[in-house]
Each structure stands twice: as C-alpha cells, then as structure tokens.
Amino acid sequence: MKSKWGRLRTSKLIGRKRECEMLQTAIEADGELRVVYVTAPAGVGKTRLLAEVPRLREQCANVEQTKILPLLDFYFTDVQSNSSLEERILSRLDRGPFATYLERRDEFERRRKDGWFESGIEEQRAELAELFIQGFNEFTKNARVILRFDTLELVQYEPDEVQKVFGLEERGIEVRSWLRTVLPRLKNAVVILAGREKEKPQVWAELQDAFAPVLGEVQVLKEADARSPHVMMRLGSFSADETADYFEDLARVNPRIKQARISRDDARAIHEKTGGDPLNNAFFSALIVKNARLPQDMLAADAQDIQQRLVEEMTHLQDGLDFVIPFMGWMRKGLNAELLHGILASRPEYPDWSQKECERLLEVAKDLPFIKVHEESNLLFLHDKMYDLVDEYILPGRSPVEKEAVCNVALAFHEEGSPEWLYYKLLLNPADGFSTYQELSDEAILGNEYGRAMRLRDEMLRFFGELLKDRSPAARRPWERRIARDAAIRWIRQYLAQGKFKAAQEVSDRIWAHDDPPFDRPPDDPLFLGALLLNRGEARGYLSQWDEGLDLLGQAIEVLSAWQPDTQADKKRRARLLGIAHRDRGYIYRSLEDYSRAKEEYREAIRHQSELDDLGELASTEKNLAFVFAQLGDFHRADEYITLSLDHFRETGSRWGTASSLNVFASINVDNDQPDRAEQPCRDALEMLSEIGDSRTMGLT
Structure with a gap:
C-alpha cells in the first residue's frame, strides 16, 4: 500500500542549529559527565531532536568510542520502575561489569517473591542502585554512553488528595528518586532529559539541584559554551x-x-x-x-x-485512516498491526483486512507528521496535541460499541494486571475499572511491590483527571470523594505492610480527626468507615495497645457486618476487610494468651478469606490457627490446619511462608511429644531460610 500523498516528513531537522552543536559538543567531551535538558510544550519538537542524536553521534570524532542506547520514554510503564529501567540500560551493554549487581538483583527479586526482607525494601533498593553505578562506571572506562530520556514529567507521581491535605511524601524507591541519586554519579556519559518543564516543574528543579554539586549550576543554552557540562535547552516555535x-x-x-x-x-x-x-x-x-x-x-x-x-x-488523507485515527484516539497505549487486525475482525462493518494489509497501512501512517513511532516496540501513537484534537472533534461522534471493541482487543493484548491493561479497563467502564484498580493495588501492596502499586495509582489518577476535567464540580464530587477515601486507606495499608505501625497509627488518627470532605465519615459509606476503623485498630494491635486495638477492630467488624454491598467487587472488599479484622483480633488474643478467643477469631477470619483468591493470607491465618489449637491441646486440629497452611504457601511459591509454617509444624510436634516428626521440618525450614538469608528466623528454628 502506497501513500496517496507522498512523504510528509522533512529530509532533515529544521532549525535547532545551536542545539545540535551543543549536543555534539557534549558527546565529544570524553571522560566527562554531560547533562542536557530539552524542554518545550507539546508539538514543538523535543522528541524530533532526541531522534536526531544518533545522526549527530555519527558526525562526532569519537563515534567509535561511544555507545548510544535506545530512547527511554517514561510514557511507557516498563521504564517506570528502577529494576526495569536498569535492565533496559543493561540490555545494550556488556553485562560483565555488572556481575555483582545482577547477582544481588536476582536475590532481591527472590526475596520480594518470598515476602521477606531483612532490612527495609528502601535500603535493599539503595544497595542495588549503588552496585549498578559501580558496574556502569566500570563499563564506561572503555566506552562513552549516551542516555536519552523522554516524557520526563511522567516520573513524578500525581499527588493524591491525602498527600495534599496531610503532607505525605511518596516513597523514594522508584524512578524519580533513581534519577536524582544515580545519574549524577555516572562517569563518561551523556544524559539527555526531555519533557514538558511547565507541567511538573518540581521534577526539573530536583534534577538540577542533584546535578549542581557535580556539574555546577545549570546554564541556559544562549549563555553556555563548549565547556558547559550542565545545559538547559528550551525549544521554541519556528521563526x-x-x-x-x-x-x-x-x-x-x-x-x-x-x-x-x-x-x-x-x-x-x-x-x-x-x-x-x-x-x-x-x-x-x-x-x-x-x-x-x-x-x-x-x-x-x-x-x-x-x-x-x-x-x-x-482522517481522510489515506484510505483506512478514517477508522484508524479514531482507534488511535482510544488506544493511548499504542497501536500495531496485530491490534488493528483484531479490532477490524471484531466488527462486521469494518473492512476485512489481513494482518499484512494492516501492516502496510500502518507503514504509510508512520510518514504522517502527527503520528509517532516507539523505537523498540514499533507501536504507533498520535502526537499529544493530536489526541486532544481527536478527543474534541472526532471521538464524540463515534459509537460506544466501537470503543468497546477497541478496549476488548487491547485488554487481550496487554499483560493482565499491568498499568496499560488497567487503562483499558478504566476506559471500558470507569466504575468497574476502579474496582479492578483497588484489587490490583491490594495485590501489589501485599506482595511488597510498592513501585507497582504507585504506577497503578498514577495510571488511575491520570485517567480520572482527564475524564473529570471538563465536568461541573457537582459531577466531579462523587468520584473525587471515592478516589480520595480509597487513597487514604491505601496509604495506611502501605505503612502497615512495611511494618511502620507508628506512622500508620498517626496518619489514620489524623484522617479520623479530619471532619471536612472528602475525609468526613457519612453513614452512606460503610466501606470507608469500616476500613478506617480496621486500620486504626490494626496499628494499635501491632503496637501492643491491646484494649484499644480490640475495641476499634470490634467497631470495624460491626460496621462491615451490617453493610450489604450491591456489587461483586464490594462484596469481595467486605470479605477481605472482615478477614483482616478477625485475623488481627486473633493476633491480639493470641498475644494475650487467650487462646480460646484467638481460635474463634481465626476461624472467622478463615471463613471470610475462603471467599477470596488470596491463598497467602489464608495460609498465614491457617498457620496461626494451628499454633493456637496446639496451645489448647487439640493436636489433631493443629495438624490439620498446619498441613493446609503448608499446601497453600507452597502453592503461592512463598518460601518464607513455607519455612515459617514448617517451624510451626515442628513446634506442634515437639509440644505433642513427637520430636522425631519435628527434625525434618526444621531442617527443611533452615535450608529455605538460609537461601533467603533470614538469619533471625533461622535462630528461632
């Protein structure tokens, strides 16, 4: 398929002579760290200038000693975590200098999966970053590396209402922190950072502050010279x-x-x-x-x-664009021939094109000036400004059935549970999509995947920001309230999951004392009220404030038990919260050695947890109930529940959970005067704990 109208892109970069000269100078500054910022509003040519860098490199005297990496665009969530960003950089470099880093990274991921960290996850991540820097600087003793980053404004998480009202800071384990702490310590490298400065000025200010001690204060292009290591380019429109x-x-x-x-x-x-x-x-x-x-x-x-x-x-420049451009208006995560063919095959009124024909059309579309192509994935996107225009002038006239077809094909294409997949769930049905977000975020927090939880949150916040921006205050208010209250509970759950019980108590108490919307507690929102009571009680339980903890957890159970949710998603959330509340009360009674009451609470917890798919939580409660039965002298029931716990932990793949249940299994047999049945479980637990590196639990074993 040939374009009717021919090439619509210039043969060369227009203008930007001074910018190109500065970039070439930076590339040729062997041995030095050079940093160049490229900022401009949408449509002015940031990405086009970044695409010119490989050609500029070819003209440099040191071209043979340089290595340019593919563009790293923060629009894509696969570079919005430290590990994936580091892996993208490593994928084009010799991995030899990174051997220690790679070994420790594998260990880090194993521990994350096992659910155990000897120190905090932030400390473990900081150690990995240090090893990455060492490996990178070893590599650059023999080669100069050029790194290009685009859409920098997306590395700053959207602040939610909880952060705004209560002044909470986001965690420092993701890319925003990585850029500030890692990039200034790289040697013999060129770092080019592009994006819209005015949208997220704090990101740019933080980076300039981070580089200043190493490179001096940033200089704007017109004041910089060939020796300037730290330069800001603000692109303007053409003359x-x-x-x-x-x-x-x-x-x-x-x-x-x-x-x-x-x-x-x-x-x-x-x-x-x-x-x-x-x-x-x-x-x-x-x-x-x-x-x-x-x-x-x-x-x-x-x-x-x-x-x-x-x-x-x-939309009428080429046969097929009249439906491809609306599709792309919905497909904010990119379009390729496979997706286009799937969409066309989903509706009888669409053209019956083969995937090869779809490929040929998209090859023609790549020559259009309002379409961008991602270098590595070959996915096509509309230009940012074009998305706004398509939203305003084209999509309002399209059928909801078309949007549904696009979403269903995209959901089948993207990895289930990824931020991209979540976007299409939200687009298909915002209410159902938000419930899906809650489930995915719960799963990420329980799995120590705090970076993933934040990326999911950011995707959700950006989606609703766009959805609600033109609506009246009255129309926005129900969604804003729901999102803010969910964020409040989620912040507290993250603190609890990290073992930061004092922070969880302080934040939950501050939210409880806040009477103004959206954090007031009207009787028509039992989910928020019950979850807030639960979190306040759990924090106190883990801080050994037994009586207050039992009282607050009891209030939570009362509120949640009286609630009769309408949707399946809310029924699951109710079951999850009731399971946690009874489990926490079981923990307190067990700590008080009131084993009869602990038994009843754990049984209730299991009743609710059995309605869910979370085997890890169920296995943990079964383990605790087995211990309680052993303390009550009912070794038959203890053996029954510890066997269930082991089976469920093994099914989840959690070695730390399995090892902890083996410990309990051994102690049950010792208490039951069967030490011969305790030896092998202890040995198995010790082997697992040794591999994980949990010396504390090994000592207990």
Whole structure:
C-alpha cells in the first residue's frame, strides 16, 4: 500500500542549529559527565531532536568510542520502575561489569517473591542502585554512553488528595528518586532529559539541584559554551524563516508540495496562522498535499475553524485512516498491526483486512507528521496535541460499541494486571475499572511491590483527571470523594505492610480527626468507615495497645457486618476487610494468651478469606490457627490446619511462608511429644531460610 500523498516528513531537522552543536559538543567531551535538558510544550519538537542524536553521534570524532542506547520514554510503564529501567540500560551493554549487581538483583527479586526482607525494601533498593553505578562506571572506562530520556514529567507521581491535605511524601524507591541519586554519579556519559518543564516543574528543579554539586549550576543554552557540562535547552516555535525552510525542504521530498508552489511569502502567511508551531505547520502541509494547493480560505479562518478542518482532513488523507485515527484516539497505549487486525475482525462493518494489509497501512501512517513511532516496540501513537484534537472533534461522534471493541482487543493484548491493561479497563467502564484498580493495588501492596502499586495509582489518577476535567464540580464530587477515601486507606495499608505501625497509627488518627470532605465519615459509606476503623485498630494491635486495638477492630467488624454491598467487587472488599479484622483480633488474643478467643477469631477470619483468591493470607491465618489449637491441646486440629497452611504457601511459591509454617509444624510436634516428626521440618525450614538469608528466623528454628 502506497501513500496517496507522498512523504510528509522533512529530509532533515529544521532549525535547532545551536542545539545540535551543543549536543555534539557534549558527546565529544570524553571522560566527562554531560547533562542536557530539552524542554518545550507539546508539538514543538523535543522528541524530533532526541531522534536526531544518533545522526549527530555519527558526525562526532569519537563515534567509535561511544555507545548510544535506545530512547527511554517514561510514557511507557516498563521504564517506570528502577529494576526495569536498569535492565533496559543493561540490555545494550556488556553485562560483565555488572556481575555483582545482577547477582544481588536476582536475590532481591527472590526475596520480594518470598515476602521477606531483612532490612527495609528502601535500603535493599539503595544497595542495588549503588552496585549498578559501580558496574556502569566500570563499563564506561572503555566506552562513552549516551542516555536519552523522554516524557520526563511522567516520573513524578500525581499527588493524591491525602498527600495534599496531610503532607505525605511518596516513597523514594522508584524512578524519580533513581534519577536524582544515580545519574549524577555516572562517569563518561551523556544524559539527555526531555519533557514538558511547565507541567511538573518540581521534577526539573530536583534534577538540577542533584546535578549542581557535580556539574555546577545549570546554564541556559544562549549563555553556555563548549565547556558547559550542565545545559538547559528550551525549544521554541519556528521563526518565519524556519517555517519557510520547512516548506522548501518538504517540496524536495513531496511532489504535491512542489506542485503547490508554496513561496516563502506563502510560508510566512502560514506562519502567521500557526505561530511557527511545528505540528501546526505539519497539519498545513497535509492539507496542501491533499488539495495540491494552499487553500486560501484557511488563511482567513479563525484558529478554531482551522483546527477542526485540519483534524477532519487528516482522517481522510489515506484510505483506512478514517477508522484508524479514531482507534488511535482510544488506544493511548499504542497501536500495531496485530491490534488493528483484531479490532477490524471484531466488527462486521469494518473492512476485512489481513494482518499484512494492516501492516502496510500502518507503514504509510508512520510518514504522517502527527503520528509517532516507539523505537523498540514499533507501536504507533498520535502526537499529544493530536489526541486532544481527536478527543474534541472526532471521538464524540463515534459509537460506544466501537470503543468497546477497541478496549476488548487491547485488554487481550496487554499483560493482565499491568498499568496499560488497567487503562483499558478504566476506559471500558470507569466504575468497574476502579474496582479492578483497588484489587490490583491490594495485590501489589501485599506482595511488597510498592513501585507497582504507585504506577497503578498514577495510571488511575491520570485517567480520572482527564475524564473529570471538563465536568461541573457537582459531577466531579462523587468520584473525587471515592478516589480520595480509597487513597487514604491505601496509604495506611502501605505503612502497615512495611511494618511502620507508628506512622500508620498517626496518619489514620489524623484522617479520623479530619471532619471536612472528602475525609468526613457519612453513614452512606460503610466501606470507608469500616476500613478506617480496621486500620486504626490494626496499628494499635501491632503496637501492643491491646484494649484499644480490640475495641476499634470490634467497631470495624460491626460496621462491615451490617453493610450489604450491591456489587461483586464490594462484596469481595467486605470479605477481605472482615478477614483482616478477625485475623488481627486473633493476633491480639493470641498475644494475650487467650487462646480460646484467638481460635474463634481465626476461624472467622478463615471463613471470610475462603471467599477470596488470596491463598497467602489464608495460609498465614491457617498457620496461626494451628499454633493456637496446639496451645489448647487439640493436636489433631493443629495438624490439620498446619498441613493446609503448608499446601497453600507452597502453592503461592512463598518460601518464607513455607519455612515459617514448617517451624510451626515442628513446634506442634515437639509440644505433642513427637520430636522425631519435628527434625525434618526444621531442617527443611533452615535450608529455605538460609537461601533467603533470614538469619533471625533461622535462630528461632
């Protein structure tokens, strides 16, 4: 399939001469760390300049001593965690210098899966970062590495209402912290960071502060010279002459632009309408090739009419674009031939195109100036500004059935539980998608995957930010309240999961004392009230404040037991919370050596946990109930429940859980005067704990 209209991209980068010179100078500064920021609003050419860097490298005197890595774009969640970002960098480097780092990273991931860390996860992650830096600097003794990062504004998590009201800081274990702490310590490297400075100014300020002790204060481009190691480039729109240069170059590669005979005066007239914005210039070029002339009426139209007509014309540049562009408007996580073919096959009214035909159409689409291609995945995206225009002028007229077809195909394509997958669940049905987010976040917190929990949260917050931005305050309020209250509970659960019980108590008490919306406690929200009471009680239980803990947990159980949820998702949340509340009361009674009451609470916990798919929580409660039965002298029941616990822990793959249950199994047999049955479980537990590195529990074993 060939484009009807020919190439719509210039043969070379237009303008940016000073910027290119500075980038070449940075590449040629052997042995030094050089940092260049590239900032601009959407549509001005940040990504285009980043794409020029490989060509600039080829012109450098030290090209043979340099290594350029693929673009690392924070739009994609696979580079929004430390481990995955480090792996993307490592994938193009010799892994030899990173041997110690790789060994410790494997150990870190095993411990995360096992659910055990000898010290806090932040400390373990900091140690890994240190080893990564050592490996990188060993590698760069023999090669200069060029790192390019795009969409930098997305590394700052969206602040939720809890952070705003109570001043909570996000955890420092993810990419935002990694950039600040790792990049300034790299040697013999060029670091290019691009994004929209005005959207998240704090990210840029933090990075400049981090690099300043090493490289000195940042210098703006016009004040910098060849020796400047720390430079800020703020890209602007084209000048009138650069707009004319753009159309002249395009005429060399596109016969229809040449046929239209766009003079430099014509280009200046276009410049008056576009303000020199590169993307708007590109829209005009597409309009010219479609008409083989410059439509003079467009030069007389107002800005809104121009935008609407341009977008409508864009969708008819090529057969197939009239449905591909709306699809891309929904598919914010990218489109490829496999996805396009799946969507077309899902509806009888769509063209019956093979996947090969879809590939050919998308190859043509790559030449359009408002479409971007991700280097490694080959996924196609609309330009950011084009997404806004498609939202305004095209998607409102499309059928909900089309959107459903797009979402279902995308959900089958993306990994279940990933932030990309969550986006399409939210797009398909925001209410159901939010419930899915809650389940995924619960799972991540329980699995010590705090970075994943934050990425899921960020995806959800961005989605609802876009969904609600144009709605009235009254229409926004129910969602804002629901999201804020869920965030409040989630912050406390993270503190509890990390063993930060004092912080959990303080934050939960501050939320309880806050009477203003959205953190007030109306009777129509038993989920929020019950969860908040539960968390306050759990924190006190683990701080040995037994009486207060039992009282608050009892209140939580009363509220949640009286609640009759309507949806299946809320029924699962109710069962989860009641399971936790009874488990926590069982823990307190066990600590008080009131084993009869502990037994009843653990049994109730298991009744609720059995309604869920969380075998890890169930196995832990079964282990505790087995211990309690042994203390009550009922060794038959103790043996029954510890066997269930071991089976369930083994099914989850948790070696730490399995080892802890083996310990309890051994102690039950010792208490039952059967020490011969205790020896092998102890040996098995010791072997597992030794592999995990849990010396404390080994001592108890």
